[in-house]
Every structure is written in C-alpha cells, then in structure tokens.
Amino acid sequence: MLLHRLSLCVGLPLSSCHSHTVARAASQGKLPLARAHGKSFAHRGELRQAKRVVVKLGSAVVTRGDECGLALGRLASIVEQVAMLQSQGREMMIVTSGAVAFGKQRLRHEILLSQSVRQALHSGQNALKDMSLPVLEARACAAAGQSGLMALYEAMFTQYSTCTAQILVTNLDFHDDQKRRNLNSTLHELLRMNIVPIINTNDAVVPPPEPNSDLQGVNVISIKDNDSLAARLAVEMKADLLIALSDVEGLYDSPPGTDDAKLLDTFYPGDQQSITYGNKSRVGIGGMEAKVKAALWALQGGTSVVIANGTNPKVTGHVITDIVEGKKVGTFFSEVKPAGPTVEQQTEMARTAGRTLASLHPDQRSEIICGFADLLTEKREEILSANKKDMELAGNGGRMTPAMMNRLSLSSSKLNSLAIGLRQIAVSSQDSVGRVLRRTRVANNLELEQITVPIGVLLVIFESRPDCLPQVSALAIASGNALLLKGGKEATHTNRILHELAQEALALHGVRDAIQLVSTREDVEDLCRLEKMIDLIIPRGSSQLVRDIQRAAKGIPVLGHSEGICHVYIDAEASIDKVIKIVRDSKCDYPAACNAMETLLVHRDVLRAPLFDQIIDMLRTERVKIHAGPRFASYLTFSPSEVKSLRTEYGDLECCIEVVDSLQEAIDHIHKYGSSHTDVIVTENEETAEQFLQQLDSACVFWNASSRFADGYRFGLGAEVGISTARIHARGPVGLEGLLTTKWVLRGDGHTAADFSEQGSMKFLHENLPVAHPLHGQRTSN
Numbered sequence: 082m083l084l085h086r087l088s089l090c091v092g093l094p095l096s097s098c099h100s101h102t103v104a105r106a107a108s109q110g111k112l113p114l115a116r117a118h119g120k121s122f123a124h125r126g127e128l129r130q131a132k133r134v135v136v137k138l139g140s141a142v143v144t145r146g147d148e149c150g151l152a153l154g155r156l157a158s159i160v161e162q163v164a165m166l167q168s169q170g171r172e173m174m175i176v177t178s179g180a181v182a183f184g185k186q187r188l189r190h191e192i193l194l195s196q197s198v199r200q201a202l203h204s205g206q207n208a209l210k211d212m213s214l215p216v217l218e219a220r221a222c223a224a225a226g227q228s229g230l231m232a233l234y235e236a237m238f239t240q241y242s243t244c245t246a247q248i249l250v251t252n253l254d255f256h257d258d259q260k261r262r263n264l265n266s267t268l269h270e271l272l273r274m275n276i277v278p279i280i281n282t283n284d285a286v287v288p289p290p291e292p293n294s295d296l297q298g299v300n301v302i303s304i305k306d307n308d309s310l311a312a313r314l315a316v317e318m319k320a321d322l323l324i325a326l327s328d329v330e331g332l333y334d335s336p337p338g339t340d341d342a343k344l345l346d347t348f349y350p351g352d353q354q355s356i357t358y359g360n361k362s363r364v365g366i367g368g369m370e371a372k373v374k375a376a377l378w379a380l381q382g383g384t385s386v387v388i389a390n391g392t393n394p395k396v397t398g399h400v401i402t403d404i405v406e407g408k409k410v411g412t413f414f415s416e417v418k419p420a421g422p423t424v425e426q427q428t429e430m431a432r433t434a435g436r437t438l439a440s441l442h443p444d445q446r447s448e449i450i451c452g453f454a455d456l457l458t459e460k461r462e463e464i465l466s467a468n469k470k471d472m473e474l475a476g477n478g479g480r481m482t483p484a485m486m487n488r489l490s491l492s493s494s495k496l497n498s499l500a501i502g503l504r505q506i507a508v509s510s511q512d513s514v515g516r517v518l519r520r521t522r523v524a525n526n527l528e529l530e531q532i533t534v535p536i537g538v539l540l541v542i543f544e545s546r547p548d549c550l551p552q553v554s555a556l557a558i559a560s561g562n563a564l565l566l567k568g569g570k571e572a573t574h575t576n577r578i579l580h581e582l583a584q585e586a587l588a589l590h591g592v593r594d595a596i597q598l599v600s601t602r603e604d605v606e607d608l609c610r611l612e613k614m615i616d617l618i619i620p621r622g623s624s625q626l627v628r629d630i631q632r633a634a635k636g637i638p639v640l641g642h643s644e645g646i647c648h649v650y651i652d653a654e655a656s657i658d659k660v661i662k663i664v665r666d667s668k669c670d671y672p673a674a675c676n677a678m679e680t681l682l683v684h685r686d687v688l689r690a691p692l693f694d695q696i697i698d699m700l701r702t703e704r705v706k707i708h709a710g711p712r713f714a715s716y717l718t719f720s721p722s723e724v725k726s727l728r729t730e731y732g733d734l735e736c737c738i739e740v741v742d743s744l745q746e747a748i749d750h751i752h753k754y755g756s757s758h759t760d761v762i763v764t765e766n767e768e769t770a771e772q773f774l775q776q777l778d779s780a781c782v783f784w785n786a787s788s789r790f791a792d793g794y795r796f797g798l799g800a801e802v803g804i805s806t807a808r809i810h811a812r813g814p815v816g817l818e819g820l821l822t823t824k825w826v827l828r829g830d831g832h833t834a835a836d837f838s839e840q841g842s843m844k845f846l847h848e849n850l851p852v853a854h855p856l857h858g859q860r861t862s863n
Contacts (some may be wrong), residue, residue: 119303184226
C-alpha cells in the first residue's frame with residue numbers, strides 16, 4: 082500500500098507535491114541553501130538557514146489529556162506549519178508518537194462495544210454498570226493505532242497538496258549496516274521527491290527499553306524512545322535542525338514549577354552538571370533528561386537542536402515556524418558560548434544595580450550625571466573617532482538617506498549641547514526619587530505617605546541616533562531606574578564608547594551595571610517578550626519601529642506614539658505674520674520630526690483672502706509638495722495631487738491642505754484623522770482659542786505657537802525619552818517625571834484592621850498633613 086501511494090504521488094502533477102512552489106521559491110532567492118554538514122549553528126538567528134529539518138512530536142503533544150485519542154487541533158496546526166516550511170523549499174521530516182494512544186482509543190471502543198453486546202444478551206441491562214476495561218498491552222495498542230495515525234497524517238497533509246510516506250523502524254535497523262544504508266537511501270529518495278517522511282518506532286514489535294541502555298559513544302545511540310530516534314535520524318540524515326516538541330517550555334535550570342526555576346534560552350554542553358531534572362512527562366517513556374542527552378548527542382553530530390512546548394495553545398500555531406525564523410522559543414542547544422552575559426543576565430544585573438542606584442542620596446546621582454557630562458567633553462576625540470567609523474560604514478553601505486546620516490552624525494557642538502543638557506538633568510534630579518506627594522494621618526500614630534519611586538527596568542530601543550544614549554542614560558540615573566539599551570547596528574562603535582563612559586560614571590558610586598547595552602543578536606521582538614524582567618519599553622525611532630514594538634510587546638507597557646500626524650488650523654481671525662511664521666516652522670524646520678506639521682487645516686473664509694496666497698507661495702518657496710484634501714480639491718479647477726489618505730505622516734517636505742467650515746469641524750477633523758500628538762490653532766480670537774484648547778483631545782495643544790515646541794528640551798525638561806500619546810501614565814514630552822511612579826508607605830504602632838471595626842477602640846481621622854522633604858538616603862525603590 083505504501084509503495085502504491087508513493088507511485089501515485091510520483092505520478093501526480095508537480096503542483097500536487099509542491100514542486101511548483103519550490104521552483105518559485107528558488108527563482109525568488111527564498112530557497113534555503115544547502116550547507117556543508119558537520120557543524121551546528123552557533124546562534125538562533127542562523128536557524129533561518131536550516132534546509133533539512135526534523136520535527137519530533139512527543140507523546141504529550143500528539144495525545145489528548147486523557148491519553149485516549151489524539152489532540153487533533155494541535156496536530157492540524159503542526160501539519161500546517163510543516164507543510165508551509167516544505168513549500169518554502171525546506172526538507173521536512175516528522176518523528177511522531179501517538180500510535181499507542183490512538184490504538185488504545187480504538188481498542189477501548191471495540192472492547193466496550195463487544196462487552197455491552199455480550200452482557201446485554203446474557204445478564205441484562207443492569208450488568209452494564211459493572212463493566213470494567215482490561216489493561217491494554219502497549220504493543221497491541223500500537224498495532225491497532227499505527228495505520229489510523231498514518232491515515233490521519235495523510236488526510237491532513239493532503240489539504241496542503243503535500244505527500245507523505247510512513248517509515249517504521251526499530252533499533253536493529255540502525256545496528257545493521259545494510260538496513261541503515263537502505264533506510265538512508267529511502268529517506269533521501271523521499272526528500273528528493275518532495276515527500277514528508279513520517280517516522281515512528283515499530284512499537285508493535287519493539288522490545289521494552291533496557292533500563293541501563295544509554296548513549297554509547299559518538300557513533301551509537303540506543304533507540305529506546307522517540308527522542309533518541311529523532312537524534313539518531315537527524316545525525317544519519319545530516320539534518321540542519323532538530324525541533325523536539327514536548328509539554329514543557331524548554332529546559333529549566335531546576336524542575337519546572339519550583340520557585341527558582343528559570344527557563345534556559347540557550348544551553349551549552351558544559352552546563353549539564355548544573356541542571357536538576359524533574360519528573361518525566363505524563364505520557365511517553367522519555368523524560369527531560371532523555372531529551373537533553375539525545376539533544377547533546379545530535380549536537381555533537383552536527384545538528385542544531387531546539388526543545389520547545391508543542392501543547393501551549395497560545396504558541397502551538399506558530400511554534401515551529403517561529404523556531405525556524407530564529408525567534409526565542411524554547412531552549413536552543415549551542416556549542417558556542419558567548420563571551421559576555423546573556424540579555425537575561427544583563428537584565429538581572431541591571432535590576433540589582435538599579436535598586437542600589439535608587440537608594441543613593443540625590444547628590445550622589447547628580448554627581449554621576451555630572452561625571453558623565455564631563456566625560457563627554459574629555460573623551461571627545463575618542464567619541465568622534467568611533468562615530469567616524471560608523472559614518473564611513475553607513476556611507477559605504479549606501480542604504481541610509483541623508484536625513485538618517487545626519488541623525489547618525491556627532492560633532493563637537495552636539496557633544497557640548499549634550500553635556501549642557503545632562504547638567505540640567507543633574508540639577509532637576511535633586512527632588513525626584515523619594516519625594517512625598519501626600520501625607521495623611523489615618524489615625525493616632527498611624528501615618529500614610531505616597532512617595533515617588535523608580536518604575537524599575539526600562540528598555541529603550543533607538544535607531545540611528547547615538548546622542549539618544551547619553552540623554553536617556555542621564556534620565557534613568559536621575560530617576561533611579563535600571564536601563565537596557567538596544568541601539569541600531571549602524572551606530573555600533575559610537576554606542577559602545579558612549580555606554581562605556583556611562584558605566585565609568587556609574588562606577589563612581591558602585592552601580593556600574595545599572596545601565597546595560599544589549600549587543601547580542603537578540604531581535605527586538607525577542608526583547609519584547611521579557612515581560613517578567615522589563616517594566617517599561619520606550620521606542621525611539623520611526624513610526625514603523627514604534628508600531629512593531631507595540632505589536633510585539635504584549636505583556637510590557639510601551640511608552641511612545643506610533644504616528645505624529647500633527648495639524649495646524651488657520652482660523653478666520655488669524656494674524657498673517659503669525660500664520661506664515663508658524664506654518665513655515667512647523668513644516669520646514671525639521672520635516673522628519675514627529676512634531677512636524679502634516680496637515681494644514683484652513684477655514685473656508687481664508688481661501689478668499691490674500692493670506693492663503695501667501696501661505697501657498699511660502700510653501701512653494703520652501704519646496705513643500707502639497708496634497709489636496711477632498712474639500713480643498715473641490716474648490717480648485719487644477720488641483721495638486723489629491724491626498725490618498727487624510728491620516729498620513731509624510732515625514733518629509735510634503736503636507737496636506739484641507740478646508741473646514743468652522744472651528745468645530747476643525748476639531749472633529751483632528752479627532753478623526755489625527756494621532757493625538759500635537760495640534761495648533763492660529764487665531765487672534767481668545768474665545769475661539771480657548772474652545773480649541775479645551776475641546777481638543779491631544780497630548781499637546783498650542784495657541785499661536787509652532788508644533789515644533791512639543792519637545793522635552795523646549796519644555797524645560799532637560800531632555801526627553803520620547804513623546805507619548807497614551808492616555809495613562811505620562812503624556813506628551815516625557816522627561817524625568819514620566820519615569821517615576823509611586824508607592825504607599827504606612828507607619829503605625831501595632832495597628833490592626835480590627836482596631837477600626839465596630840467593636841474596635843479606634844476611629845479614622847484621615848487628616849491631610851504637610852508634605853515632607855524627599856527621603857534623602859532612604860531606600861525608595863520598588
């Protein structure tokens with residue numbers, strides 16, 4: 082039957098076996114290139130290059146919770162991912178469990194059915210209640226379930242026009258050289274025909290595993306479970322990657338469920354002695370120890386390995402594809418141990434040092450910031466030399482626009498400005514951490530205080546702006562927060578020296594590790610998954626970067642704005658001189674900034690006035706490309722290009738002009754198409770202006786002032802970590818205050834809640850008291 086199916090598959094059109102997809106992938110350069118086998122991948126990011134992949138499905142993944150029958154939803158999802166990777170040109174193989182569980186379900190059904198008929202005939206209906214199932218022998222279950230399991234796989238893969246083939250093996254097939262060569266040849270032929278081999282141990286005839294059998298040297302591994310089978314098969318077939326799916330997230334440093342258990346992102350062979358194993362899974366004959374031994378054997382044979390959870394409903398639908406894409410899923414086995422700490426270790430180091438930083442006296446934190454400012458000028462030549470390297474590399478790459486190159490560039494004047502800004506932050510930090518916001522006498526000898534404290538660990542992700550690093554570092558120091566920095570690779574050399582100077586300044590008071598620069602290969606998406614370690618993410622960069630981070634950071638708050646669609650509304654009673662100045666500055670001063678004007682709203686009466694002609698002439702002189710909104714286009718015989726969307730952030734010398742009939746219509750337009758960033762009204766009518774300021778729901782609302790004033794430095798904050806359009810926490814330009822939260826401190830004298838009950842002797846006073854000075858020198862961190 083198997084040979085018949087294979088012959089049918091080979092005789093089908095190429096489209097039936099995904100050959101057309103593979104050919105198209107190859108023509109588009111998406112096909113993974115075959116690589117010389119013998120050395121495993123050193124980093125997760127390299128898994129994208131995996132050409133031949135073995136997916137091992139553990140019993141806990143394939144079977145239901147009651148161990149009688151298959152988890153059809155999970156299997157369908159896994160089949161879809163394997164078929165998709167196969168269509169991309171990869172060679173996929175599956176090592177599966179499940180025959181015993183599927184057979185157990187079938188045999189139980191048959192036994193119950195036969196028992197019910199027999200007992201109904203001989204003993205009457207009442208005897209049905211006393212029926213009990215006999216203990217089912219595993220080999221018999223495997224024999225009954227193997228054909229059904231394969232039929233199920235075949236039916237599922239057929240939905241994706243993918244052919245499958247079943248191969249049953251035993252330990253003897255690997256010990257006999259001729260059988261091993263035959264198996265190898267068969268698998269290679271199946272892969273050549275773009276067929277997915279589905280391999281399982283022949284549990285109907287295989288002997289029970291020997292208790293003491295284990296890995297035996299480099300060339301031999303005892304096939305006693307599907308973990309060892311998958312490892313042996315992966316090495317025999319020179320697979321690039323083995324994905325072992327089980328019912329645990331990966332490998333922990335101690336048994337999962339214990340208080341101190343931590344999931345290991347990467348496991349190195351030398352770390353094996355530091356692992357404490359727990360119990361094996363609820364089904365199957367292997368445990369985590371068996372998986373690790375098999376994984377290390379495969380790794381030694383040149384195959385990369387990832388152990389991950391295939392039962393979690395939140396990730397099952399993409400766990401395999403995520404692993405192949407290099408995302409942080411499960412535990413990755415690597416022979417190459419990085420020289421520095423992992424990002425998880427960096428986060429722990431930062432949090433520990435951050436708590437000490439928060440407990441310092443304000444003068445000590447100010448001293449650190451001033452020391453950092455001094456280093457920016459003292460080490461000027463080294464900084465500029467590093468920046469020159471980055472500029473040369475970016476220029477040779479040819480992928481950066483002039484605006485991006487300008488952001489990447491540092492100069493002596495920029496460094497001087499940075500130093501001045503840092504010293505301003507040092508002064509403003511004196512009463513930040515530990516400031517008492519509210520004091521209440523709850524009762525006699527029972528006082529409650531609300532005080533400011535750091536948020537915790539901040540992750541700031543920024544693109545090609547190295548000047549962002551000193552500013553954000555100073556704000557983190559001033560607010561007592563630990564800081565993780567992830568900069569763009571185009572500023573690698575500049576960021577490295579600036580971070581070294583920040584740590585040199587922090588070392589003055591023993592908190593060097595409070596600021597960490599993430600220089601490993603972690604993708605931003607992987608960092609956004611550290612919800613148990615990071616308290617707030619602050620993206621600094623393009624709107625696309627911010628949107629990507631907001632999507633990726635499902636469990637961590639993100640402070641920022643995804644768009645800067647800022648409006649300037651010209652009222653009918655606007656001053657000509659003010660309009661020209663404000664519109665020019667809002668659009669032309671720095672068009673790539675998030676606070677630059679993108680839409681100019683004009684009152685209908687202004688269209689008929691000379692003012693409008695002056696606005697157009699000025700924009701043309703500044704070489705601003707104009708897009709007409711629908712209303713504005715209807716007024717013109719020959720209009721500029723009509724805008725495709727009124728919700729557009731151009732980020733360049735372009736803007737949209739639209740016409741409104743009234744102030745209320747302007748407000749409604751901004752609420753509908755704006756991004757709640759910064760919006761401006763230009764008018765001489767104070768009542769109109771106040772109505773605009775009160776009704777408009779944006780983070781920054783200005784009257785007769787350029788939108789470019791939406792900036793922490795211009796607000797007198799010294800510096801900003803970004804501009805937030807969020808409705809909670811900080812809003813608008815976020816400086817030092819936006820990096821603080823509060824906690825409640827209650828000082829009593831043996832008070833209990835029972836003291837204030839009806840039977841108690843005490844009464845609430847709730848008297849507001851004058852606030853005290855900051856708690857200098859007292860620990861105020863979370």
